[in-house]
Amino acid sequence: MFETPIKISCEHPIVEKWFPIYPANKRKEDLIKKFDLDIKTPKLEAHPKRCPGIMDIISYGYIVPSWCDMYFDIRNGEIVSFGTHARMPLNSDIWNKPTIKKTNENSHWCGGWVKIENPWYIKTTPDTKIIINKVPFRNDDIFESSEGLSESSWMPGMHIFLKLTKKDGSYVIPAGTPLFQFFPIKTGSFKLEFQKESLNDPEKSSESEVLGILRRYNKFKYKYSFK
Numbered sequence: 001m002f003e004t005p006i007k008i009s010c011e012h013p014i015v016e017k018w019f020p021i022y023p024a025n026k027r028k029e030d031l032i033k034k035f036d037l038d039i040k041t042p043k044l045e046a047h048p049k050r051c052p053g054i055m056d057i058i059s060y061g062y063i064v065p066s067w068c069d070m071y072f073d074i075r076n077g078e079i080v081s082f083g084t085h086a087r088m089p090l091n092s093d094i095w096n097k098p099t100i101k102k103t104n105e106n107s108h109w110c111g112g113w114v115k116i117e118n119p120w121y122i123k124t125t126p127d128t129k130i131i132i133n134k135v136p137f138r139n140d141d142i143f144e145s146s147e148g149l150s151e152s153s154w155m156p157g158m159h160i161f162l163k164l165t166k167k168d169g170s171y172v173i174p175a176g177t178p179l180f181q182f183f184p185i186k187t188g189s190f191k192l193e194f195q196k197e198s199l200n201d202p203e204k205s206s207e208s209e210v211l212g213i214l215r216r217y218n219k220f221k222y223k224y225s226f227k
Contacts, residue, residue: 006184007123009156012067012089015119019067024181025059027135034137057136061183064120064158070173074110077166082114086175091117095161110166113146121156124184131183132158138178142171145180158182 010016032038035049048054068088073081084090093115101111124130132148134140146161160179165171173179 004125004128004184006128009121011119011121015067015088019065019176021062021064021120024061024063024135027058027063027178030138031058054137061130061181063135063178063181064118064160066173066175066177066179067119068175071171072114072164072173073170074165074168076168077110079110079112079114079164088175089117089119104163107163108166109144109163113161113163116160116162118158118160120158122150122152122158122182123156124152126153127186127188128153128184129187130158131185132180133183135178135181140177141165143173150182 008021028037036047037049041047041049068084068086068090070082070084070090072079072083079094079096082092082094094112095115096112100113103113104111122130130150130152132145132150134145134147142165144163146163148161150158152158162179
């Protein structure tokens with residue numbers, strides 16, 4: 001089942017020991033309450049835990065947690081400091097030039113990003129890339145990882161770009177907090193083709209499709225395999 005290798009390494013043994021990367025399908029603590037995973041829901045009751053798209057994206061790929069407490073200060077909607085008090089590696093740089101600030105316009109994030117050097121490195125096969133994104137449905141209100149598509153077969157570094165709240169104050173991202181999730185995908189060339197005939201299978205009634213989804217997602221199950 002686990003046919004496609006993804007190699008990872010870490011520059012700091014203490015990070016590898018205490019704050020390892022882990023499969024997203026191991027995430028449960030916040031999901032149990034958020035999606036009523038410990039409560040039996042009537043079969044015909046609409047519920048997000050029965051949505052294939054929601055549950056598959058939550059459980060797909062791997063999560064990279066913070067490896068130390070990360071402190072930052074916001075003043076007048078600007079990032080004025082970012083760092084750690086721990087004896088852990090944290091190389092970061094505040095990117096707040098005017099050209100960069102534009103990327104967060106019309107959002108609740110302050111202008112610019114914090115770029116963090118990730119102690120983890122990843123190597124995939126030539127036909128595999130990774131999408132870097134925020135952790136789905138965590139709904140963090142003080143930070144969010146920026147999106148990216150990494151050429152991980154030849155560029156193993158995974159720098160982290162965090163968007164931070166524009167609300168003034170002093171904040172901390174505790175060690176162990178999920179920073180981002182990465183999603184391995186197979187790459188290739190594609191061509192979009194339109195056709196007049198409906199792609200919906202006429203032999204499948206809407207009732208049978210709905211009941212099939214309810215049977216599959218009535219419990220906390222995962223479609224894909226990661227370890």
